[in-house]
Each structure stands twice: as structure tokens, then as C-alpha cells.
């Protein structure tokens with residue numbers, strides 16, 4: 518943003534008003550056209566391009582967008598940031614039909630049990646990752662049983678990926694892209710920032726009080742780990758529930774530990790990354806107030822991170838195999 522006049526023209530819209538302003542196909546077409554253009558577009562060119570004969574009507578629709586989504590400069594109309602974000606959101610989901618991928622084997626090891634291959638599928642903007650040899654990490658059905666997962670296929674985890682992310686990629690490439698995308702989102706969320714809108718997140722931890730995993734997943738909570746991390750955005754609809762290791766991903770000492778073991782926490786592309794991170798131990802000293810120690814092990818070395826009720830890491834210990 519430059520110049521005071523631009524700031525003065527900017528308009529702040531309520532969510533209701535923003536939806537109303539976008540609820541017309543000519544207006545959405547205007548945003549798309551300006552999004553595709555490299556430079557400002559003049560009124561007459563824009564109207565010709567969108568094939569709207571009624572100049573008055575076209576002017577009315579343009580007016581509805583001007584101020585918040587688009588701006589008028591001496592050279593013509595161009596997108597403002599909110600308009601760009603609308604186009605980015607539309608294009609991330611805009612593929613000809615909603616893509617799905619039936620369960621497909623990829624050459625990748627299960628980080629729980631070491632079995633290879635694992636299976637991935639894609640629907641509802643999620644890459645599902647399954648093991649056919651072990652009981653997985655999370656129980657439950659995706660989206661309240663909207664999608665049936667056969668009993669012999671157990672859930673390791675789900676990864677978020679917009680439809681645009683699956684287009685032009687093989688199943689394995691889509692899985693790797695989803696892993697990196699989700700890793701970036703996880704770190705942003707663990708830093709207290711909403712990965713969708715940047716607003717403040719409210720975070721909490723929950724503990725299953727009757728946790729037993731003798732038979733794999735817990736009978737009480739249906740998960741492998743008792744301590745779960747939850748975040749909810751104070752502004753948009755984003756929320757996440759995941760194993761607590763996700764929250765610890767921002768800890769410098771844990772990141773150093775991963776790097777010392779040849780793993781890049783910014784670029785998790787190897788099975789070994791998950792093999793170090795996810796078969797971790799949780800030692801619950803107290804539920805209320807919360808006091809838990811999480812221990813990660815790789816190459817005969819381990820690192821223990823203890824958290825208290827503030828959800829902050831209050832102690833870190835690193836032990837080599839020889840000392841244990």
C-alpha cells in the first residue's frame with residue numbers, strides 16, 4: 518500500500534456485506550479478469566472482455582466492488598489485497614470437478630510399524646494416509662461417517678490439501694506436497710497464529726483420563742496418544758485437534774535434535790522424520806494442573822520435553838544412548 522489517497526478510498530466491510538458484494542457472477546468475473554491481468558484494465562476493455570452490453574449495469578457492479586475488493590487508478594481498475602485473496606481462494610479450489618483419489622499404494626514406510634507400502638486417498642480436501650498392517654494412530658471415521666473407510670485400513674493421519682494441490686501430481690507427489698503444506702500450517706498454528714487468516718488462536722490441551730493402549734488405540738478416546746492439542750481461531754472457522762507433538766514442533770531444542778539427526782524440520786520428506794517424531798512416549802505426571810513429559814528417540818539418542826499448565830516447555834533433557 519502506498520499513498521494516502523488509496524488508504525482514504527479503502528472501505529471496510531462486515532462479513533455479511535462482503536458476501537453480499539460478491540454474490541453476483543459479473544462481479545466474480547470482474548475479479549477473475551483483473552486477477553489474470555498484468556496491469557490495470559480500463560473500463561471499456563473490461564466491459565468488452567466480459568461481454569456485458571449494458572454499460573450502466575456494468576458500472577453498477579463495478580461500483581459494488583470498488584473501494585474494498587478493487588480500486589480505480591488513472592490507468593484503470595486493479596485488484597486490492599482483499600480482491601487478490603478472493604481470487605487465490607477461488608483458484609485453490611477451482612478445478613473442473615471435485616477431484617478424488619481412490620486408495621492407492623505408494624512406496625513409503627508406515628512410521629508406526631515399518632510396513633511398506635502405505636496407502637493414500639483424497640477426498641473433501643484431505644489426503645488420507647493409511648496403514649494396512651498396524652492399528653494406526655487415530656480412530657474414528659472421517660467427517661462423521663460420510664466416507665466409509667474399510668476396517669482393514671487404519672488411519673495414520675490426514676493432511677490438508679486444496680484441490681489445486683492434487684492436479685498434475687502423482688499420488689506420491691500429492692502426498693509429499695500435502696506433508697509439506699501441512700507442516701507449514703502446523704508450525705504456524707503452534708506459534709499461535711491462524712494459518713488461514715493470521716488472527717490469534719486459542720489453544721488448549723486435553724488429556725484422556727482412562728487411557729489404555731494395550732490393544733493399539735485407546736478404548737476410551739479412540740486415539741493412540743492421551744494428550745491432544747487443540748486450537749481454535751478467534752476470527753475465522755479454523756480449528757485443529759492433533760497429537761501434542763504438533764505443538765512441540767516450534768521448540769528450538771527439538772528442532773536442533775532433528776537437524777542433528779540429519780532431518781530438516783522445514784522440509785519433512787523422509788519417513789525417518791516421522792519415525793523420530795511420532796512413536797514418542799508421553800509421561801503424564803499430573804492432569805490438573807497439567808504436567809507432561811514427551812520423549813522422542815532417534816539413533817539411540819533421546820530428547821525429553823516437559824510442559825506445564827501454561828502449555829510452555831519448562832524443561833528439556835537430551836540423553837545419548839550410552840547414558841541411558
Ligand SMILES: [Zn+2]
Pocket residue numbers: 627628629630631632648649650651652653
Ligand atoms: Zn503401520
Ligand SMILES: [Zn+2]
Pocket residue numbers: 725726727728729735736737738739740742743
Ligand atoms: Zn484414551
Ligand SMILES: [Zn+2]
Pocket residue numbers: 711712713714715716750751752753754755
Ligand atoms: Zn483464522
